[in-house]
Amino acid sequence: MLGSAVVVGGGIGGLSTAVALQRRSWQVTVFERRPALSESGAGITLWPNALRALDALGIGTRIRGLGLAQSSGGMRDSDGRWLVRTDTAALAKRFGDGIIVLQRSELLTALRQACTDIDVRVSTEVRGVDANGTVTLGSGDRMQSDVVVGADGVWSVARQAVWPDAAVRSTGMLAARLVGRVGDPASVEGGESWGAGDYAGVAPLPDGRFYAYLVVPVTAEVPTEADAALCWWQRRFSRWHAPFPELLANLEPSQLLCNEIFELKQLPTLAHGRVALVGDAAHAMTPNLGQGACQALEDAVELGSALGVPGGVDVMHKLAVYNKRRLARVHKIARRSHSAGLAASLRGRVPTSIRNTVVRALPAAATMRAFDTVVDWHPPLD
């Protein structure tokens, strides 16, 4: 064994990091506070960078088989008129993979099954982490390890040990996510649609159903009670283009997952002492580029690579290498995601019509090049 690691959090970031460390001969324990490893949140989009990370974790082929490569993408207005279309075939050619959409629960199950040699403890809350590698559990028990990985999401407890002054802020937007059916699946093209303040996206899943998300300002005051909330979303999107009204009409109230969207103010470092942060604990970003989980998967591979170096180099040095490899990239992607969120949620008839005109005028080559910074990541060669 190269060392021992505790991973706080059993979400996509935590389990992928556990797999990466296991592959590097680390002894890993995962603490997850929920009673089961489960992911709500309907579907998830994985870009080619995430698929490369999953290849490095040994489950890329499996995930490609569980997901559906998207044959359509781009931006529309709320009436369904295309502003810009993504040439998905050209994208797949450029990056060696398409964009895959699958159920989150399937991604999490695949990651869990890859944790063949890992002690995963559910219903185990971590109450505190210190920079020397001590984790204090909710029960009061303590555990010491060579490295602690904070993978405990946007409200991370582990982050206290790295950067106690971190600020989480609301984007002012609230998302509803769902998986549903429509009468004529062949008529639906995937993509994102922008209104004036609200936006929505839809993507086909392999089983004929659709993953969709709908986003509105928090000031719209969505009811909290499930039946009333569903009626509210149905009314709000009733005049939008297909398939949003039909997807909402066919839904049960319990199938709608609503949550406010938060982002993390950029941290000056992702590691301190024996603690490293991955995923939303390190860089919770807006969902507008579909990169939050993709970046968590990259983090996992990069951390595994940095900690996988055998021999005399000390752990703190290895974590500094991880920080150096990741910090600028995650900051850049979070910034771009934030800007994309501002564009998508723009309000007012005049600003949105100017936005739409500008987007319509973008040359296809420029939109394709814009993906480069985001997608062009490869696992380190070591």
Ligand SMILES: Cc1cc2nc3c(=O)[nH]c(=O)nc-3n(C[C@H](O)[C@H](O)[C@H](O)COP(=O)(O)OP(=O)(O)OC[C@H]3O[C@@H](n4cnc5c(N)ncnc54)[C@H](O)[C@@H]3O)c2cc1C
């Ligand atoms: C509307 C929306 C759509 C999105 N769509 C996409 C997309 O298409 N593609 C994409 O790549 N990303 C997307 N994202 C972002 C993505 O969901 C997140 O970036 C990703 O889930 C982060 O994973 P994580 O493991 O870091 O954190 P989390 O998923 O938050 O997992 C943290 C885990 O830690 C556990 N935990 C927390 N505190 C403790 C504690 N004290 N002790 C023990 N356990 C603890 C939690 O229970 C949880 O299981 C989207 C986000 C939103 C809001």
